[in-house]
Amino acid sequence: MTTTEAPIPVRSPLPQGLAGQTAVVIGGSSGIGLAAGAMLASLGARVVLTGRDKARLDAAVEHARAAGPEAEVLGVAGDAADDAALEETFERAGTVDHVLLTAGSIAGPAPITEVTRDGAREAFEGRLWPALAAARTAVPRMRAGGSITLTSGNLVVRPRPGMALLSAVGGVETLTRALAVELAPRRLRTNTVRYGMFDTPLARGVIGAGADAAGDEAVAKAGLQTPLGRLGTADEAAAAVLFLMANPYMTGQILTIDGGQDL
Template sequence: MDMQLQGTTAFVSGSTSGIGYAVARALAGEGARVTLNGRDEGRVAAAVERLRAERPDSDVSGIAADFADPDAVAGLIEQLGDVDVLVNNVGLFGLAAFGAVDDAEWQRYVEVNVMSGVRMSRALLPGMLERGRGRVVFISSESGVSVPADMVHYGVTKAAMIALSNGLAKLTRGTAVTVNTVLGGPTYSDGVAATIGQIAAAQGVEATSVRDAVIGQNATTLLERFIEPDEIAALVVYLASPLASATNGAALRADGGVLTTTL
């Protein structure tokens, strides 16, 4: 299916690996000119070269910036120019007891998980509205709806992303610009795979057995396996396309059925 993204420009934050990279690769495959992002210049350059190798006809570039640093984000925005598709993907993730997360760590999660989307949307949404077209997609999580007790700080920031996206959508009334959120579920990203590999090595077992045991602890998953990053990316590409013109202000699930509510 032609997603009608040929010649559009896209920026994906936090896209040197995992879901972000999968989204960037999928957009590039549909003919979008894609800018990758990560904190480290070396990793950004490597991701750009990898994507060019996987999509030889693609137009790919990269900008390094740490979203925990407002000045770095301002510099990134200065380099970007007009963007048709903004994917607010960058985010911190981690398990921690509520009492063990101090104010500084809370602030770091807010800066990266929430203020990244605030700053990028504040910079790029007005141009979309002026040009009369554009897409903003937030990558949130089912943890923003059902906040886990062992990562309250993460879940709260993911809930804030959902609220931010919904509020921004109301600014697009009567235009061809949309703002939506994807609620991802347990995804076998590069980081998750590395962690499971370390656990498996320490236990002297196969990584697949650890992976299956971890997902088996999730009592509500209907998929009964980890989601692949490409499966999240497929929904993002649809929302980024003109085909999703009637979807705005929505939080769409790619959670494998983890959430048990109907709405």
């Protein structure tokens, strides 16, 4: 393993300190990834966005450029579970400071008696493998002081019936701690944001809410069941990512942002 005798670099822990750094957002064409990409661009970071849908990715790139007209924003189409696509992404990104992984397929609910080996394999390849592959591909290209940020969900701490398989792929949190220890000699950091339900296209799909007025009403109704009376916004979710990227003394941590939903 590559090691460095120098300690972790000291720099501003405020998001403004991300200016001039390169961040790769895997799954940056919608929702939290899209919001994070736009915020990073607005701060003057160089941003590389990935996504499977080329048209949606192109729109995301334009959105980020509008948020940060002076920033360089690059889009690379590809699937986070595709090793070749990941390799191309990081080749085009060059030297990298930060990586955010929000992409990955999510297993649907099923009682444990109906969980199959194929379903478990699909869940692993959709959620855990992209995290492992992203780290494997990114690390050789990362500068000391850089960070990898993964994402998890509060089903890990508040499981529900029929969610055993989905909860199991919450092993990304264990992976976070393992990577934090392994990558510390390189002076690289790894953290995870554990999310509750936010108002994103993914969440709207889960609750059957569209992007119209009826969908807004369904989201508002779902939000009334939370302690703060509404679902969080994608920007509120993304702000947690920027905090972890910017603060050079955060590693191996699981940061929960869910508006108190885990209560």
